[in-house]
Each structure stands twice: as structure tokens, then as C-alpha cells.
Amino acid sequence: MEQQRNFLITIVLSVVILAGWQYFYMGPKIEAERARVEAQQSTTPAATPGQTGGAQGNMPASSSETAVAPGSTEVPGATQQTREQAVSTGGRVPIDTPSLAGSINLTGARLDDLRLKNYRVSVDKSSPAVELLNPASLEKGWFAELGFVGGSDLGELPNGTTQWQLAEGETLTVNQPVTLRYTNDAGLTFERRIAVDENYMFTVADTIRNETGRSVALQPYGRTTRFNKPQGTSVYVLHEGLIGVTGEDGLMEVDYDDLEDDGNLTPGRSSDGWLGITDKYWAVALIPETNDGSFQPRYAYFSNGRPSYQADYLSDAVAVPAGGETTVTNRVFAGAKVSQQIDGYEEEYEIRQFDLLIDWGWFYFITRPMFWLIDSLFKLFGNFGLAILGATVVVKLIFFPLANMSYASMARMKKLQPKMLEIREKHKDDKMKQQQATMELYKTEKVNPAAGCLPMLVQIPVFFALYKVLYVTIEMRHAPFFGWIQDLSAPDPTSLFNLFGLLPYEVPTFLLIGIWPLIMGVTMFLQMQMNPAPPDPTQAMIFKWMPIVFTFMMAGFPAGLVIYWAWNNTLSILQQGAIMKRQGVKIELWDNLKGLFTRKKSENPAE
Numbered sequence: 001m002e003q004q005r006n007f008l009i010t011i012v013l014s015v016v017i018l019a020g021w022q023y024f025y026m027g028p029k030i031e032a033e034r035a036r037v038e039a040q041q042s043t044t045p046a047a048t049p050g051q052t053g054g055a056q057g058n059m060p061a062s063s064s065e066t067a068v069a070p071g072s073t074e075v076p077g078a079t080q081q082t083r084e085q086a087v088s089t090g091g092r093v094p095i096d097t098p099s100l101a102g103s104i105n106l107t108g109a110r111l112d113d114l115r116l117k118n119y120r121v122s123v124d125k126s127s128p129a130v131e132l133l134n135p136a137s138l139e140k141g142w143f144a145e146l147g148f149v150g151g152s153d154l155g156e157l158p159n160g161t162t163q164w165q166l167a168e169g170e171t172l173t174v175n176q177p178v179t180l181r182y183t184n185d186a187g188l189t190f191e192r193r194i195a196v197d198e199n200y201m202f203t204v205a206d207t208i209r210n211e212t213g214r215s216v217a218l219q220p221y222g223r224t225t226r227f228n229k230p231q232g233t234s235v236y237v238l239h240e241g242l243i244g245v246t247g248e249d250g251l252m253e254v255d256y257d258d259l260e261d262d263g264n265l266t267p268g269r270s271s272d273g274w275l276g277i278t279d280k281y282w283a284v285a286l287i288p289e290t291n292d293g294s295f296q297p298r299y300a301y302f303s304n305g306r307p308s309y310q311a312d313y314l315s316d317a318v319a320v321p322a323g324g325e326t327t328v329t330n331r332v333f334a335g336a337k338v339s340q341q342i343d344g345y346e347e348e349y350e351i352r353q354f355d356l357l358i359d360w361g362w363f364y365f366i367t368r369p370m371f372w373l374i375d376s377l378f379k380l381f382g383n384f385g386l387a388i389l390g391a392t393v394v395v396k397l398i399f400f401p402l403a404n405m406s407y408a409s410m411a412r413m414k415k416l417q418p419k420m421l422e423i424r425e426k427h428k429d430d431k432m433k434q435q436q437a438t439m440e441l442y443k444t445e446k447v448n449p450a451a452g453c454l455p456m457l458v459q460i461p462v463f464f465a466l467y468k469v470l471y472v473t474i475e476m477r478h479a480p481f482f483g484w485i486q487d488l489s490a491p492d493p494t495s496l497f498n499l500f501g502l503l504p505y506e507v508p509t510f511l512l513i514g515i516w517p518l519i520m521g522v523t524m525f526l527q528m529q530m531n532p533a534p535p536d537p538t539q540a541m542i543f544k545w546m547p548i549v550f551t552f553m554m555a556g557f558p559a560g561l562v563i564y565w566a567w568n569n570t571l572s573i574l575q576q577g578a579i580m581k582r583q584g585v586k587i588e589l590w591d592n593l594k595g596l597f598t599r600k601k602s603e604n605p606a607e
Contacts, residue, residue, distance in 0.1 A: 086135040087113045091163075093178050094171040098198050099335060104172065105135070105143075108160040109180055109192055111202065112136065112143035114334055116282070123478050123486045132282050132334060141227040142277075144284050144332050146204055148190075148218040149314070155186030157218065158206075167191065174198050187211040188320075200335025201345055207327045210320040217319050220328050222286040223312035226277050229256045238359055238472055242299045242311050243283075244275025245353045253359075254299045256309060265299040273297070273352050275311045276333070281474040283357055287331040287349065288313050333357075336474050339371065359472050366465040371473055374466075378475075384488055385481030388466070388560050392567050395462055396575070403572075408579055416441060463565070470558040481563065485516070488560035492516045513555045516562045521551030523569035530576055 091106035095114070102113040114133035121127045134140050147158040156162070162182055169178035177195035189209040196202050210216055230240065242254040247270035254265055271294045276285030288295045293316035300310045320326045331349065337358050346354035360367045373394060377387035396403070419441055427434035470476050476489045484494055492514025494500040497507045500515060525547040554562050 081137060083131070083134060083138060086137050091166070093166055093169070093180075095173075095196070096171050097174050097196055099200060100196070101129070102133070104178070104180075104194065106164045106166065106180070108145055108147075108162055109158070109164050109194075110143045110145045110160065111332060111334060112141070116336055119281075119336060119474075120478070123480075130282070133284070136225070136227065139228060142225070142284070144222070144224040144286065144334060146206070146220070146222045146330055146332070148206075148208075148220055150216065150218045150317075153186070154212075154216055154218070155184035155188060157184065157188070158182055158190050158192075164192070172196055187213070188216070199338070199341050200333055201349075202332040202334065203329065204332065205327055205329045207325055208318075208320050209325045210322055213322055215319060215321050217317040219317045220288070220315045220330065221312065222288060222330055222332070223310055224276050224284045224286060224332075225308055225310045227306060227308045229260075229307065229309065230279065237361065237468065238280060240279050241277070242275070242309060243278045243285075243357065244273065244297055244299070244311065245356060246270035246273035246275060246297045251353065251356050252299070256301075259299060259301040259309060260303070260307075263301055267297050269294045269296050272350075274333075274354060274357075275299070275313060276357075277309065277311055278337070278357060278359075280472065281337060281477055282335065283333065283337055285333040285354075285357060286311065286313060287333065287351055288315055289329045289331075290315065291318075338474055339375070361468050361472075363461060363465055363468070366461055367468045370462070370465040371469045371475075374469060375475060383481065384476060384479040385485065385560065385563060388488070388564050389567050391466075392564055392571065396568070396571050400575075403575060404579060463561070466564055467558070467561050470560045476558075476560065479560075481559065485559045485563075488563075489558045491556050492559045492562060513551060514559075514562075516559055516566065517551050517555040520554055520562050520566040520569065521547045523566050523573070524550055527569050527573050527576070530573060530580075 087103060092103035092113070093106065095102045095104065099117055101115045101117055102111075104110070105112050112133050112135045114131075116130045116132055119130040121130060131140075133142050133144070136143055145160055147160070147162070149159075150157055158164075164180040164182050167179040167181040169176055172178045172194060174197060177193050180192040180194070181189065182192075183189040187210070189211065191207045191209070193205045193207070194202060195205075206220070208218065239253045239255070241256045242259060243252065244267075245251050247268040249267045252265075252267060252275075259265065271290050271292075274285050274287045275297050276283055278285075295313045295315040297313045298311070300312065302308045302310065318326055318328055333345065339355070339358060342355055342357055345351055360371075370391070373391045374384065374387045377390040377394075378384050381387055381390065420438060423434060423437045423441065427437060470489050478486070479488045480486045481488055485492065491512065493512075494514040495507045495511060496513045496518060497511045498504075528543055528547065554565065
């Protein structure tokens with residue numbers, strides 16, 4: 001039974017290694033490479049001018065007619081313009097808030113120039129601000145647009161090519177909305193009032209005045225369109241792509257690759273919800289106003305010459321009486337996915353499950369509380385690294401009774417070692433009797449041989465939840481600890497193989513074994529030395545090499561996770577030592593450490 005217990009532990013650890021390598025190690029490496037490539041290509045010229053693309057897309061069919069997407073039937077080819085050149089042409093209204101900088105394009109009234117003031121491309125404070133939205137003419141074009149569709153007798157309705165005029169305001173600020181105006185040749189006047197809060201929510205109120213002499217019906221639409229698929233988005237633990245919560249389907253996460261295969265995905269009509277496109281830390285989401293009506297959401301891919309990905313909706317028609325006016329209000333979120341702000345919007349505007357814009361994963365019920373705990377401790381300590389250490393202590397306290405029971409059971413198992421050796425010797429030629437006698441001994445002494453696995457099994461979901469928090473929450477992005485750790489969401493940047501930067505050369509990625517991974521490996525080694533060596537040589541060899549394997553594996557993980565693991569190991573050593581002492585069981589640590597050097601000496605005849 002002792003061997004079965006050890007083999008169970010070995011199997012669990014092996015599964016963790018294999019799953020961790022695929023899900024945790026390779027994913028972050030791909031993400032790091034994507035970020036590096038995107039940073040290098042941020043000023044790289046795009047495709048040849050004049051390249052044309054396909055239709056910007058047919059909007060979803062309404063209940064009464066098939067509405068066609070307004071604007072040009074061809075996607076403009078990407079140009080060799082710089083971003084500065086692209087945003088300097090044509091009329092624009094500046095945006096200046098504590099969180100955002102950029103401008104509104106008067107052609108189409110598009111949000112296509114948006115930078116995030118509070119976030120930099122890298123940890124270097126002099127690096128440029130993150131660019132979220134870019135004009136469609138650029139390779140990385142990404143914009144949000146609102147407009148209307150209707151009958152052909154209603155003239156040119158607001159769409160992507162409409163030339164709006166600035167009616168009120170000069171710069172869009174938190175305290176100063178701006179008003180745009182457009183009048184078509186059929187007698188419809190549109191006044192668009194755009195407001196923005198101190199964070200990332202735009203409120204767009206369109207007032208339609210009808211001077212056509214008859215009642216008209218218009219269907220509001222919204223779309224956010226992105227050109228070219230971001231590289232390196234196939235990370236198993238994170239969704240990047242199109243996303244939304246609508247209708248009875250609830251949450252939909254549509255990968256870029258899946259959308260390319262399907263072309264269009266059209267969920268059922270919805271009376272509430274939202275949809276958009278999300279990156280790891282940023283997103284653009286459309287929140288339609290239904291006024292007791294509904295809208296048709298859609299996720300679409302267009303490959304005509306220039307690939308583009310689009311999340312759009314088409315709302316029920318609104319009536320505008322002759323000589324009267326009607327106001328339609330919609331919202332656009334464009335910015336960083338800060339948990340507290342996302343939750344605030346969900347409550348303030350009653351946006352269904354808007355918190356799922358952040359990919360909390362399948363283990364939402366663990367990940368969210370873990371984030372709340374770390375964020376609360378951050379507000380207390382002012383440092384996310386200290387918050388992670390504090391959260392580890394809290395988790396330890398929560399599972400303290402379970403851990404105590406497990407370590408106490410392990411201590412009692414050690415007391416039984418002499419009797420178990422006697423049983424093995426007595427029945428060394430009969431494995432069946434040996435197992436029966438061992439089970440009878442466990443029953444008599446009231447010992448559960450599997451109890452020692454419980455602390456590790458409990459730690460696995462906590463480990464995953466913390467990894468998810470570190471990987472997907474923007475609060476952890478570029479969050480410093482102390483010393484050389486300036487980003488807890490990135491791996492330890494130091495390496496043993498250049499003496500932690502003392503030698504003037506860079507080492508390959510797979511040899512980036514930093515200081516914190518080494519500390520973690522040492523604590524794991526010491527924890528394993530608390531117990532007697534397994535009697536089976538193969539198992540003993542596996543346990544001997546396990547800390548080294550984990551040191552290499554953990555080197556590619558976020559530094560915050562490695563710090564957590566090292567601190568958790570340290571607390572476990574102290575806890576296990578205290579329990580063993582209380583149970584009157586000898587602590588094997590020092591004898592095992594001494595034995596390593598003793599055996600090494602005895603195996604060397606020259607000595």
C-alpha cells in the first residue's frame with residue numbers, strides 16, 4: 001500500500017507536469033513572442049496602396065427586410081502611411097480624458113484613434129502608450145461605428161462614409177460632450193451627442209428629426225471591425241477574439257480561426273446584452289439600447305482581398321413621426337479590462353454578465369474570489385507581490401484543518417515504518433499477504449495512507465486560479481515586486497547561466513532559470529526531504545529529480561506564481577515540521593540532507 005501511495009503521488013505530479021507544460025508554459029511563451037513581434041512591427045509598412053478587400057458585410061436580416069451594411073462595398077487596402085499621417089488627414093474631434101487620448105473621425109463618426117494613457121507597451125515608463133483603435137487604412141486598423149439603415153427612399157443614412165459636421169464642443173472630455181450633425185437630402189437631420197466618462201465608456205445619443213412629411217422607420221446598427229488577425233492568439237488558458245453575451249445563448253467566445261472556417265455566426269435575437277472583440281487586456285464592446293425591443297447580433301469574417309473580423313448588431317426599427325423627433329442611445333466600451341470598472345458598468349447600466357468580458361475561465365468560482373482576495377490585500381499593502389504572499393497565508397489558514405489532518409496522518413505513517421518493514425520481510429515472497437497485512441495494520445492504527453496526497457491535490461486548483469489571475473487580469477500587468485522583479489505577470493528575467501546578468505551575454509529562452517525559480521526549487525527540495533526516501537529505487541530517483549524538473553518548468557511561469565509556490569513551500573515546511581514535532585515523529589530533513597553527502601562519499605572509493 002505504501003508503494004501504491006507513492007505511485008499515486010507520482011502519477012498526479014506527472015499529470016501536473018504534462019498539463020502544465022502544454023497549458024501554462026508554452027502558452028505564455030507564445031504570448032511573449034506575439035508581444036515582441038507586434039512591438040517590432042508597430043511601425044512596419046503595411047500592404048501596397050490600392051489593395052482592395054471584400055464587402056464590409058451584410059448586416060443581419062431584420063424581421064421585415066434584409067438590411068445591407070452601409071458604406072463602401074469594398075474594404076480599403078492598407079496603406080504605407082504612418083499612424084500619425086493617417087490620423088492627421090480629414091476632420092477630427094480630439095479626445096482628452098484622464099484615461100484616453102485620440103480623436104473621433106468625422107468621416108463616419110468613427111472611433112478609430114484611441115490610445116490608453118495609463119498603459120505603456122513595456123515596463124519602461126518612457127515607452128509609448130498602448131494604441132487600442134487605429135484607422136481602417138492601417139494594417140492594424142480597428143474601429144467602432146454606429147449608424148442607421150432603412151429604405152432607399154430615405155436618402156443617405158449615417159454610415160461609415162457619412163461626412164459629419166461638428167456642431168457643439170471642440171474637444172471631447174469628461175465634462176464636455178460634443179455634438180455632431182448631419183442632414184441628408186431626404187429631410188432627415190441627425191444630431192449625435194457623444195459623451196465619455198473618466199474611464200472607457202462612450203455614450204452615443206442620436207436624435208433624429210424628421211422633416212420628410214411622413215413617418216419613417218430606421219434601424220440602428222453598430223459594429224466593431226478589426227483588420228488582420230493578431231498573431232499568437234491560440235493560448236489555451238485565454239480567449240482572444242470575438243465575444244458577447246446575448247439572448248438565450250449567453251456567453252459566446254468565437255476564436256478567429258473558427259470564424260474563418262464558419263464565415264458568419266448568427267445567434268438568436270436578444271433583448272439585452274453586449275458583443276465585441278477582446279484582447280488579453282483590452283476590448284471594444286457594443287452595448288445596444290433596446291427600449292423593450294430586440295437586436296440581432298452577429299459575428300462575421302470577410303476575406304475579400306483583406307481579412308477583417310466584425311462583431312455587429314442590427315436593432316429593431318424605431319419610428320420617427322412626421323415633423324417629430326426620436327432619440328436612440330447606445331454605448332461603446334473601448335479600453336482596458338479593469339475588473340472594478342467592468343463590474344461598475346455592469347451594475348450602473350444593467351449590462352448582463354458584463355464581467356465575463358474578462359476571461360475568468362471555467363473555474364470562475366475560484367478565480368474571482370482569488371482575484372478579490374489579492375486585490376483587497378493590494379489595497380492594504382500597496383504591492384501585488386506582498387498581496388500574493390498574504391493571499392498564500394490566507395489560503396493556508398482556510399485549509400489549515402485539512403492540512404493538519406493530512407500531515408498528522410503522514411506523521412502516524414512514519415511511526416508505522418518499522419512494523420511495515422517487518423510485514424514486508426515476513427511476507428516478502430507473497431505480495432497478496434503482504435498487502436492484506438498492511439491494510440490490516442492501517443485499519444488497526446486508524447491511518448489513511450492517501451491522506452498525504454490531499455494538500456497537493458488542494459493546491460492544484462488554487463495554483464491554477466492564481467495563474468489565471470496573474471495571466472488575464474490587467475491589474476497584474478507590469479505590477480512590480482521588489483528588486484529585479486518589475487512585472488509579476490512575466491517570468492523572472494534573470495538567469496543562472498549568465499550569473500544573473502554578471503556575464504555580458506544573453507542565454508537562450510529555455511535556460512532562463514532565474515533567482516526566484518531557483519528559490520522555489522530549493523524549497524521544494526527541502527519539503528521533499530522532510531519525509532523518508534521511498535523504498536523503491538525508481539520512485540526515489542523520480543522524487544530526487546522532481547525539484548530540478550519543476551525548477552526548469554516554473555522558470556517560464558509568471559514571477560508572481562513562482563513567488564507564491566516558493567512561499568507556499570516554505571509555509572508547508574514549517575507547518576509539517578510543527579505537526580511532526582507535536583506527534584513525536586522524527587523530522588527527517590537533516591538526516592536526509594546529511595545522507596546525501598554521506599552516500600556520495602561512500603560511493604567514491606578514492607575517498
